[in-house]
Amino acid sequence: xxxxxxxxxxxxxxxxxxxxxxxxxxxxxxxxxxxxxxxxxxxxxxxxxxxxxxxxxxxxxxxxxxxxxxxxxxxxxxxxxxxxxxxxxxxxxxxxxxxxxxxxxxxxxxxxxx
Numbered sequence: 543x544x545x546x547x548x549x550x551x552x553x554x555x556x557x558x559x560x561x562x563x564x565x566x567x568x569x570x571x572x573x574x575x576x577x578x579x580x581x582x583x584x585x586x587x588x589x590x591x592x593x594x595x596x597x598x599x600x601x602x603x604x605x606x607x608x609x610x611x612x613x614x615x616x617x618x619x620x621x622x623x624x625x626x627x628x629x630x631x632x633x634x635x636x637x638x639x640x641x642x643x644x645x646x647x648x649x650x651x652x653x654x655x656x
Contacts, residue, residue: 552606
């Protein structure tokens with residue numbers, strides 16, 4: 543199992559907002575059953591087989607082109623471990639939380655960075 547984060551930005555939009563295109567990408571993700579996904583403020587997290595993630599990212603990359611935009615910029619971070627049978631996105635977060643707890647720190651997900 544692999545985990546990934548993808549950010550896809552169509553360039554040449556009439557306005558600065560990208561939410562229309564991101565919403566369509568989320569609709570496409572909801573229609574498929576190959577990878578798990580979670581929308582974040584700065585990208586979408588994916589979880590599944592590497593080949594399935596890459597296939598889904600390719601489809602999502604095409605969404606702005608299908609909407610008539612002339613250029614698409616995609617950033618994909620992909621992480622795969624072969625020393626563990628599975629490692630979910632939640633497992634990764636839990637591992638950091640456990641490290642914080644062991645050292646006596648508290649981990650608050652909602653804490654402002656400002």
